[in-house]
Amino acid sequence: MSIVSGTHGVDRTFVHVLADTSDKLSGVCSILEHRFTVAAERLDAESSLPQTPAAVVVRAELRDVDSIAAIKKRATKLAKARKLIFLVEHSSHVCVSQAYALGATLVLPGTINRTRLLAALADPPAASSGAEPQPDNAVETAATAIASMFTAVTLGEPIDIDGTKEAGRKIAERISEHGLSEWLTTVRRHHEGTYQHCLLVTGVAIDFGLSLGVGRTDLERLYSAAMFHDIGKARIPLAILDKPGRLDDDERALIETHPAAGYEFLKGHAAISPEILDAVRHHHEYLDGSGYPDALCGENISDIVRILTISDIFAALIEHRHYKPPMPRAEAYNILCGMTGKLEKALVTSFKQVAITR
Numbered sequence: 528m529s530i531v532s533g534t535h536g537v538d539r540t541f542v543h544v545l546a547d548t549s550d551k552l553s554g555v556c557s558i559l560e561h562r563f564t565v566a567a568e569r570l571d572a573e574s575s576l577p578q579t580p581a582a583v584v585v586r587a588e589l590r591d592v593d594s595i596a597a598i599k600k601r602a603t604k605l606a607k608a609r610k611l612i613f614l615v616e617h618s619s620h621v622c623v624s625q626a627y628a629l630g631a632t633l634v635l636p637g638t639i640n641r642t643r644l645l646a647a648l649a650d651p652p653a654a655s656s657g658a659e660p661q662p663d664n665a666v667e668t669a670a671t672a673i674a675s676m677f678t679a680v681t682l683g684e685p686i687d688i689d690g691t692k693e694a695g696r697k698i699a700e701r702i703s704e705h706g707l708s709e710w711l712t713t714v715r716r717h718h719e720g721t722y723q724h725c726l727l728v729t730g731v732a733i734d735f736g737l738s739l740g741v742g743r744t745d746l747e748r749l750y751s752a753a754m755f756h757d758i759g760k761a762r763i764p765l766a767i768l769d770k771p772g773r774l775d776d777d778e779r780a781l782i783e784t785h786p787a788a789g790y791e792f793l794k795g796h797a798a799i800s801p802e803i804l805d806a807v808r809h810h811h812e813y814l815d816g817s818g819y820p821d822a823l824c825g826e827n828i829s830d831i832v833r834i835l836t837i838s839d840i841f842a843a844l845i846e847h848r849h850y851k852p853p854m855p856r857a858e859a860y861n862i863l864c865g866m867t868g869k870l871e872k873a874l875v876t877s878f879k880q881v882a883i884t885r
Contacts, residue, residue: 539564542648543580543608545601546570547587547594555586555614558641563648570597574604582610582648586639589615589625598629605630612647614639620681620761623722624674632667636720636765665701666713666726669694673725673754680761680792688798695750698726699733707734707885715847720769721760727842728835729753735838735881745831752806752835755799759789759807771848786811787820802831810835813869833871837863837878840870857883 542563546552547570559565568574570587583605587594598605605611613626615636626634633647672687672694679686702710710730714723732753736746760768763785767778774782790808793799809823809832816824844859860882863875 540582540648541566541578541580543568543583545583545585545587545598547591547597551586554639555584555644558639558644559584559648562645570594574601579604579607581608582612583608584612584614584644584648585626585629585631586614586616589613589622589629590617595625595629602630610648612644614644619765620674620677623765624671624678627667627671627674630667636769665694665697666710669698669726669729669754670722673722676755676758677721677761680758686758686792686796688796691754692747692751692798695729695733695754696747698729699737699746699750702730702733703737707731707881710734711845715853720848721757721765724842724846725754725757727846728756728839731842731881732835732838734885735834735878738881738885739834739877748800748802748806749831749834751799752803752810752831753838755789755793755803755807756810756835756839757785757789758792759785759787761792762788769848771851783811783819802829805829806831806835810839812836813866814871815868817869833874837870837874840866841878841882 540563542559542565544552544555544559544565544567546555546567549569552567552569556565556567566580571593585598587598589595610632611630612633612635613629613631615622615626615634616638617636623634623636635643635647672691676686676691678684698710707730711727714726714730729750733746733750736749741749760782763781767774767781770778786808790804793807794804806829809818809821809828812818812821812823812828812832813836814825814828814833816822841859841863844854844862845856847853860879863870863878863882866875
Protein backbone atom coordinates (compact mmCIF):
# COMPACT_ATOMS: atom_id res chain seq x y z
CA MET A 528 0.00 0.00 0.00
CA SER A 529 1.18 3.51 -0.79
CA ILE A 530 2.04 5.81 2.09
CA VAL A 531 1.88 9.50 1.35
CA SER A 532 4.27 11.92 3.05
CA GLY A 533 4.69 15.64 2.81
CA THR A 534 2.02 18.29 2.73
CA HIS A 535 -0.37 18.48 -0.19
CA GLY A 536 -0.58 21.88 -1.82
CA VAL A 537 -0.93 23.41 -5.21
CA ASP A 538 2.67 24.55 -5.16
CA ARG A 539 4.16 21.14 -4.32
CA THR A 540 5.06 18.74 -7.12
CA PHE A 541 3.78 15.19 -6.70
CA VAL A 542 6.57 12.59 -6.83
CA HIS A 543 6.13 8.82 -6.67
CA VAL A 544 8.99 6.80 -5.13
CA LEU A 545 9.45 3.08 -5.82
CA ALA A 546 12.06 0.87 -4.14
CA ASP A 547 12.70 -2.80 -3.50
CA THR A 548 13.31 -2.43 0.26
CA SER A 549 11.85 -0.29 3.04
CA ASP A 550 15.26 1.18 3.87
CA LYS A 551 15.80 2.38 0.32
CA LEU A 552 12.28 3.77 0.22
CA SER A 553 12.67 5.76 3.43
CA GLY A 554 16.11 6.99 2.36
CA VAL A 555 14.80 8.54 -0.86
CA CYS A 556 11.66 9.90 0.82
CA SER A 557 13.70 11.63 3.51
CA ILE A 558 15.44 13.62 0.79
CA LEU A 559 12.27 14.57 -1.09
CA GLU A 560 9.50 15.00 1.47
CA HIS A 561 10.50 18.51 2.55
CA ARG A 562 10.16 19.83 -0.98
CA PHE A 563 7.64 17.56 -2.70
CA THR A 564 4.44 15.69 -2.01
CA VAL A 565 5.68 12.10 -2.00
CA ALA A 566 3.88 8.78 -2.45
CA ALA A 567 6.11 5.86 -1.42
CA GLU A 568 5.61 2.29 -2.55
CA ARG A 569 7.58 -0.93 -2.37
CA LEU A 570 7.90 -2.83 -5.60
CA ASP A 571 6.53 -6.02 -4.03
CA ALA A 572 3.28 -4.27 -3.06
CA GLU A 573 0.19 -3.90 -5.21
CA SER A 574 0.25 -0.59 -7.04
CA SER A 575 -2.39 1.78 -5.66
CA LEU A 576 -1.24 5.16 -6.87
CA PRO A 577 -4.19 7.59 -6.60
CA GLN A 578 -3.04 10.09 -9.23
CA THR A 579 -0.48 10.54 -11.99
CA PRO A 580 2.80 11.91 -10.58
CA ALA A 581 4.89 14.59 -12.23
CA ALA A 582 7.93 12.42 -11.60
CA VAL A 583 8.82 8.91 -10.49
CA VAL A 584 12.04 7.97 -8.67
CA VAL A 585 13.05 4.31 -8.68
CA ARG A 586 15.74 2.84 -6.44
CA ALA A 587 16.09 -0.89 -6.96
CA GLU A 588 18.52 -3.68 -7.75
CA LEU A 589 18.35 -3.91 -11.53
CA ARG A 590 20.19 -7.22 -11.58
CA ASP A 591 17.20 -8.80 -9.82
CA VAL A 592 14.55 -10.29 -12.14
CA ASP A 593 11.74 -9.75 -9.61
CA SER A 594 12.52 -6.03 -9.37
CA ILE A 595 12.59 -5.72 -13.14
CA ALA A 596 9.29 -7.60 -13.46
CA ALA A 597 7.65 -5.36 -10.82
CA ILE A 598 8.75 -2.22 -12.66
CA LYS A 599 7.53 -3.59 -16.00
CA LYS A 600 4.16 -4.37 -14.39
CA ARG A 601 3.79 -0.66 -13.66
CA ALA A 602 5.07 0.43 -17.09
CA THR A 603 1.80 1.97 -18.30
CA LYS A 604 1.46 4.19 -15.23
CA LEU A 605 5.14 5.10 -15.15
CA ALA A 606 5.04 6.21 -18.79
CA LYS A 607 2.57 8.96 -17.88
CA ALA A 608 5.10 10.74 -15.63
CA ARG A 609 7.16 13.51 -17.22
CA LYS A 610 10.32 12.26 -15.48
CA LEU A 611 11.34 8.71 -14.61
CA ILE A 612 14.58 8.82 -12.64
CA PHE A 613 16.47 5.66 -11.73
CA LEU A 614 18.97 5.63 -8.87
CA VAL A 615 21.32 2.81 -9.89
CA GLU A 616 23.59 1.58 -7.12
CA HIS A 617 25.97 -0.40 -9.33
CA SER A 618 27.75 1.83 -11.83
CA SER A 619 27.88 -0.69 -14.65
CA HIS A 620 26.88 -0.42 -18.29
CA VAL A 621 24.51 -3.36 -17.79
CA CYS A 622 22.51 -1.70 -14.97
CA VAL A 623 22.42 1.69 -16.69
CA SER A 624 21.25 0.07 -19.92
CA GLN A 625 18.54 -1.86 -18.05
CA ALA A 626 17.25 1.39 -16.56
CA TYR A 627 16.94 2.97 -20.00
CA ALA A 628 15.23 -0.16 -21.31
CA LEU A 629 12.66 0.29 -18.53
CA GLY A 630 11.92 3.83 -19.70
CA ALA A 631 14.29 5.99 -17.66
CA THR A 632 14.55 9.63 -18.65
CA LEU A 633 17.58 10.00 -16.39
CA VAL A 634 19.90 7.54 -14.68
CA LEU A 635 21.97 8.61 -11.67
CA PRO A 636 24.49 5.84 -10.90
CA GLY A 637 26.35 5.35 -7.65
CA THR A 638 25.68 6.74 -4.17
CA ILE A 639 22.63 8.98 -3.86
CA ASN A 640 23.57 12.62 -4.11
CA ARG A 641 20.88 14.83 -2.57
CA THR A 642 21.78 17.92 -4.60
CA ARG A 643 21.84 16.06 -7.93
CA LEU A 644 18.53 14.32 -7.24
CA LEU A 645 16.73 17.52 -6.23
CA ALA A 646 18.16 19.34 -9.25
CA ALA A 647 17.00 16.53 -11.53
CA LEU A 648 13.45 16.79 -10.17
CA ALA A 649 13.33 20.58 -10.47
CA ASP A 650 11.53 21.83 -13.54
CA PRO A 651 13.90 23.45 -16.06
CA PRO A 652 13.51 27.20 -16.54
CA ALA A 653 11.15 28.21 -19.29
CA ALA A 654 12.76 29.02 -22.61
CA SER A 655 13.14 32.76 -23.14
CA SER A 656 11.79 32.36 -26.66
CA GLY A 657 8.50 31.07 -25.30
CA ALA A 658 8.77 27.99 -27.54
CA GLU A 659 7.08 24.82 -26.38
CA PRO A 660 9.52 22.14 -25.14
CA GLN A 661 9.94 19.37 -27.66
CA PRO A 662 9.19 15.71 -26.84
CA ASP A 663 12.28 13.79 -25.83
CA ASN A 664 11.65 10.57 -27.80
CA ALA A 665 14.75 11.00 -29.95
CA VAL A 666 16.90 11.60 -26.89
CA GLU A 667 15.64 8.53 -25.05
CA THR A 668 15.74 6.32 -28.16
CA ALA A 669 19.36 7.32 -28.76
CA ALA A 670 20.36 6.97 -25.10
CA THR A 671 18.82 3.50 -24.98
CA ALA A 672 20.61 2.52 -28.20
CA ILE A 673 23.97 3.70 -26.85
CA ALA A 674 23.48 2.01 -23.48
CA SER A 675 22.36 -1.23 -25.16
CA MET A 676 25.35 -1.11 -27.48
CA PHE A 677 27.74 -0.71 -24.54
CA THR A 678 26.05 -3.58 -22.71
CA ALA A 679 26.24 -5.87 -25.74
CA VAL A 680 29.99 -5.32 -25.96
CA THR A 681 30.38 -5.87 -22.21
CA LEU A 682 28.47 -9.17 -22.34
CA GLY A 683 29.92 -10.34 -25.66
CA GLU A 684 26.51 -10.22 -27.36
CA PRO A 685 25.66 -9.05 -30.92
CA ILE A 686 25.36 -5.29 -31.39
CA ASP A 687 22.10 -3.91 -32.78
CA ILE A 688 23.70 -2.07 -35.70
CA ASP A 689 20.42 -1.18 -37.41
CA GLY A 690 18.84 0.06 -34.18
CA THR A 691 21.80 2.30 -33.47
CA LYS A 692 21.75 3.75 -36.98
CA GLU A 693 18.00 4.33 -36.70
CA ALA A 694 18.55 6.24 -33.47
CA GLY A 695 21.10 8.41 -35.30
CA ARG A 696 18.56 9.05 -38.05
CA LYS A 697 16.02 10.25 -35.47
CA ILE A 698 18.56 12.67 -34.05
CA ALA A 699 19.18 14.02 -37.56
CA GLU A 700 15.44 14.56 -38.03
CA ARG A 701 15.13 16.25 -34.66
CA ILE A 702 18.01 18.65 -35.33
CA SER A 703 16.83 19.40 -38.87
CA GLU A 704 13.45 20.42 -37.45
CA HIS A 705 14.35 22.09 -34.14
CA GLY A 706 18.05 23.02 -34.37
CA LEU A 707 21.21 22.15 -32.48
CA SER A 708 20.72 24.43 -29.48
CA GLU A 709 17.44 22.72 -28.54
CA TRP A 710 19.15 19.32 -28.80
CA LEU A 711 22.08 20.34 -26.60
CA THR A 712 19.76 21.78 -23.94
CA THR A 713 17.56 18.68 -23.86
CA VAL A 714 20.45 16.20 -23.72
CA ARG A 715 22.23 18.08 -20.94
CA ARG A 716 18.98 18.22 -18.95
CA HIS A 717 18.45 14.45 -19.12
CA HIS A 718 21.84 12.78 -19.17
CA GLU A 719 25.33 12.93 -17.72
CA GLY A 720 28.64 11.25 -18.32
CA THR A 721 29.55 8.94 -21.18
CA TYR A 722 26.07 8.59 -22.67
CA GLN A 723 25.54 12.36 -22.63
CA HIS A 724 28.84 12.78 -24.47
CA CYS A 725 27.87 10.35 -27.24
CA LEU A 726 24.51 12.11 -27.68
CA LEU A 727 26.17 15.52 -27.84
CA VAL A 728 28.84 14.41 -30.32
CA THR A 729 26.20 12.91 -32.60
CA GLY A 730 24.10 16.07 -32.51
CA VAL A 731 27.05 18.38 -33.12
CA ALA A 732 28.38 16.21 -35.96
CA ILE A 733 24.97 16.11 -37.62
CA ASP A 734 24.54 19.87 -37.46
CA PHE A 735 28.09 20.39 -38.72
CA GLY A 736 27.35 18.10 -41.65
CA LEU A 737 24.09 19.91 -42.39
CA SER A 738 25.86 23.27 -42.28
CA LEU A 739 28.45 21.99 -44.76
CA GLY A 740 25.70 20.76 -47.09
CA VAL A 741 26.79 17.12 -47.11
CA GLY A 742 24.58 14.70 -48.99
CA ARG A 743 22.20 12.18 -47.43
CA THR A 744 24.61 9.25 -47.71
CA ASP A 745 27.50 11.18 -46.18
CA LEU A 746 25.26 12.47 -43.39
CA GLU A 747 24.24 8.89 -42.57
CA ARG A 748 27.91 7.87 -42.44
CA LEU A 749 28.63 10.84 -40.18
CA TYR A 750 25.89 10.21 -37.63
CA SER A 751 26.61 6.48 -37.65
CA ALA A 752 30.29 7.15 -36.99
CA ALA A 753 29.33 9.54 -34.17
CA MET A 754 26.98 7.01 -32.55
CA PHE A 755 29.64 4.28 -32.67
CA HIS A 756 32.75 6.40 -32.09
CA ASP A 757 33.20 5.63 -28.37
CA ILE A 758 32.05 2.02 -28.34
CA GLY A 759 35.58 1.03 -27.33
CA LYS A 760 34.84 2.55 -23.91
CA ALA A 761 32.35 -0.24 -23.21
CA ARG A 762 34.88 -2.31 -21.27
CA ILE A 763 36.29 0.65 -19.35
CA PRO A 764 34.66 1.03 -15.90
CA LEU A 765 32.19 3.89 -15.60
CA ALA A 766 34.07 4.96 -12.47
CA ILE A 767 37.01 5.89 -14.73
CA LEU A 768 34.96 7.23 -17.65
CA ASP A 769 32.96 9.54 -15.40
CA LYS A 770 35.70 10.30 -12.86
CA PRO A 771 35.66 13.86 -11.55
CA GLY A 772 39.02 15.56 -11.92
CA ARG A 773 42.21 14.56 -13.70
CA LEU A 774 42.97 10.96 -14.67
CA ASP A 775 46.23 9.41 -13.48
CA ASP A 776 48.71 7.98 -16.01
CA ASP A 777 47.33 4.42 -15.85
CA GLU A 778 43.75 5.61 -16.23
CA ARG A 779 44.71 7.84 -19.16
CA ALA A 780 46.51 4.94 -20.85
CA LEU A 781 43.39 2.79 -20.42
CA ILE A 782 41.14 5.50 -21.87
CA GLU A 783 43.43 5.82 -24.89
CA THR A 784 42.84 2.18 -25.80
CA HIS A 785 39.24 2.86 -26.73
CA PRO A 786 39.59 3.86 -30.43
CA ALA A 787 41.49 0.69 -31.36
CA ALA A 788 39.22 -1.41 -29.13
CA GLY A 789 36.12 0.05 -30.80
CA TYR A 790 37.57 -0.75 -34.22
CA GLU A 791 38.18 -4.36 -33.14
CA PHE A 792 34.63 -4.72 -31.83
CA LEU A 793 33.08 -3.45 -35.08
CA LYS A 794 35.35 -4.68 -37.86
CA GLY A 795 33.59 -8.03 -38.20
CA HIS A 796 30.18 -6.47 -38.83
CA ALA A 797 29.26 -6.38 -42.50
CA ALA A 798 26.85 -3.49 -41.90
CA ILE A 799 29.69 -1.22 -40.75
CA SER A 800 31.35 0.49 -43.71
CA PRO A 801 35.13 1.06 -43.98
CA GLU A 802 34.53 4.82 -43.59
CA ILE A 803 32.78 4.33 -40.25
CA LEU A 804 35.45 1.92 -39.04
CA ASP A 805 38.12 4.46 -39.98
CA ALA A 806 36.30 7.17 -38.01
CA VAL A 807 35.91 4.97 -34.93
CA ARG A 808 39.62 4.12 -34.93
CA HIS A 809 41.01 7.55 -35.78
CA HIS A 810 38.77 10.21 -34.17
CA HIS A 811 41.64 11.12 -31.81
CA GLU A 812 44.20 11.66 -34.59
CA TYR A 813 45.57 15.15 -35.34
CA LEU A 814 46.92 16.59 -38.58
CA ASP A 815 50.37 17.13 -37.01
CA GLY A 816 50.71 13.42 -36.12
CA SER A 817 50.38 13.94 -32.35
CA GLY A 818 47.17 11.93 -31.96
CA TYR A 819 46.49 8.26 -31.26
CA PRO A 820 46.38 5.31 -31.79
CA ASP A 821 48.26 5.38 -35.12
CA ALA A 822 49.85 8.87 -35.13
CA LEU A 823 48.34 9.60 -38.54
CA CYS A 824 48.98 12.98 -40.11
CA GLY A 825 47.94 15.19 -43.00
CA GLU A 826 46.28 13.51 -45.95
CA ASN A 827 46.07 10.16 -44.15
CA ILE A 828 43.19 11.56 -42.09
CA SER A 829 39.85 11.40 -43.92
CA ASP A 830 37.27 14.19 -44.14
CA ILE A 831 34.76 12.34 -41.96
CA VAL A 832 37.42 11.90 -39.27
CA ARG A 833 38.31 15.61 -39.41
CA ILE A 834 34.65 16.57 -38.93
CA LEU A 835 34.11 14.01 -36.17
CA THR A 836 37.26 15.07 -34.29
CA ILE A 837 36.15 18.71 -34.16
CA SER A 838 32.68 17.64 -33.06
CA ASP A 839 34.10 15.32 -30.39
CA ILE A 840 36.39 17.95 -28.85
CA PHE A 841 33.67 20.61 -28.87
CA ALA A 842 31.12 18.26 -27.26
CA ALA A 843 33.60 17.30 -24.53
CA LEU A 844 34.15 20.96 -23.69
CA ILE A 845 30.47 21.93 -23.48
CA GLU A 846 29.07 18.83 -21.78
CA HIS A 847 27.60 19.09 -18.30
CA ARG A 848 29.07 17.07 -15.45
CA HIS A 849 27.77 17.14 -11.88
CA TYR A 850 31.16 18.42 -10.75
CA LYS A 851 31.51 21.18 -13.35
CA PRO A 852 29.20 23.43 -15.37
CA PRO A 853 29.27 23.33 -19.18
CA MET A 854 31.80 25.63 -20.84
CA PRO A 855 30.19 28.48 -22.81
CA ARG A 856 30.03 27.59 -26.49
CA ALA A 857 32.02 30.65 -27.61
CA GLU A 858 34.80 29.79 -25.19
CA ALA A 859 34.87 26.20 -26.41
CA TYR A 860 35.10 27.41 -30.00
CA ASN A 861 38.06 29.63 -29.11
CA ILE A 862 39.88 26.55 -27.79
CA LEU A 863 39.34 24.84 -31.15
CA CYS A 864 40.74 27.92 -32.89
CA GLY A 865 43.83 27.65 -30.73
CA MET A 866 44.56 24.09 -31.85
CA THR A 867 46.64 25.33 -34.79
CA GLY A 868 48.17 22.55 -36.86
CA LYS A 869 46.07 19.85 -35.23
CA LEU A 870 42.68 20.59 -36.80
CA GLU A 871 41.89 21.67 -40.36
CA LYS A 872 41.71 25.45 -40.26
CA ALA A 873 39.05 25.74 -42.98
CA LEU A 874 36.77 23.32 -41.16
CA VAL A 875 37.24 25.09 -37.84
CA THR A 876 36.29 28.36 -39.55
CA SER A 877 33.21 26.72 -41.06
CA PHE A 878 32.32 25.31 -37.64
CA LYS A 879 31.92 28.77 -36.06
CA GLN A 880 28.23 29.12 -36.87
CA VAL A 881 27.50 25.63 -35.53
CA ALA A 882 29.50 26.30 -32.38
CA ILE A 883 28.02 29.67 -31.49
CA THR A 884 24.70 30.43 -33.19
CA ARG A 885 22.91 27.36 -34.54
